[in-house]
Amino acid sequence: MAARGPYAKGKAKRAEILDVALEVIARDGYSSATVKHLADAVGLSQNGLLHYFGSKDALFLEILRHRDELIAIEVDAENRDFAENIVDRILAAVDEEVASPGMTRLSLRVTGEATEPDHVAHEFLRARYEAIRLVVSDALSRLQSDGQIAQDADPIAIAALLFASWDGLQIQRMYDDTIDIRSHLLYLIRALGIATRTSPNPFDPTQPL
Template structure:
């Protein structure tokens, strides 16, 4: 990424990743062949293969890059902006149909433990859960979500919502994702204000 200093080989790898991400975002998942990415990066297929052992390894690295950009954009937002962050994540992904399709397809394929991307998704969900638990615990203390709900469960719920919305938006790009996020926020806020059960 801009502003970083890499050794020559690592810099070329980063360049390939940038080109692959842009190619998929612009032209769609089906355009993500090693040949098209290699040509866009000014390399041969063998040249790309020097940095990535397989297409799946390259595509997994593209998703890691997408996550990295998203994390940088939303770092230190604070629990009061949690739902705005969720909304922004869904909205941003809705604009990049090719990357969303890549994510959905790879996530499904990677449920197989032998898949190259399997560990990436295991680590990704664990990292998101940890981040979510901290933010939600703070939001609970502020009264924004019910205190009797386990922050870990809520974190999984929100992660599942974001993943599910990515899939649904591929079927129906006109779906009002803002309304979905607002409904979740309203449900949790209403439940937080409800008197405790006797």
């Protein structure tokens, strides 16, 4: 029982650090994602900051995990209108990432480094990709059941292609900020036969040819 107080305080401090980190990176950009900058922002020494996470890589992992947890609450994939609005949700997420280049750069950096199996973020990112593909493919399967996607389409393949394209376009945009991720991804969505609010369902027999 005596350990509960210090544990609770440590957990609260970690949460505070992660909240501040998201704010700092959103405000000051990728260059702010340093241990010194983040430590200064929460009034700790660099060693004091890392005490709560163990290493710089673990800190960056927890920043990404914390951001994902906040997004998951907002997205609410269990909501019954999630599938119906899946395209709008994907495009809204793209818009948010384009508006937050600091977080995008941090995410791409960690994702690139974590391809090594022994990296602290490797398992988190592997599971993250798997979860994203599953959530989106499930939503697409529901649309397919409603006749909004061709019956011979493969929702699992479509989900993988969408997010492979998203990742690739993000990387290209780091070198050329004229790359329009939203329009390119919307082109792919339509080419894959997924209806959008501005593009009618191509498999609806009531629609004129």
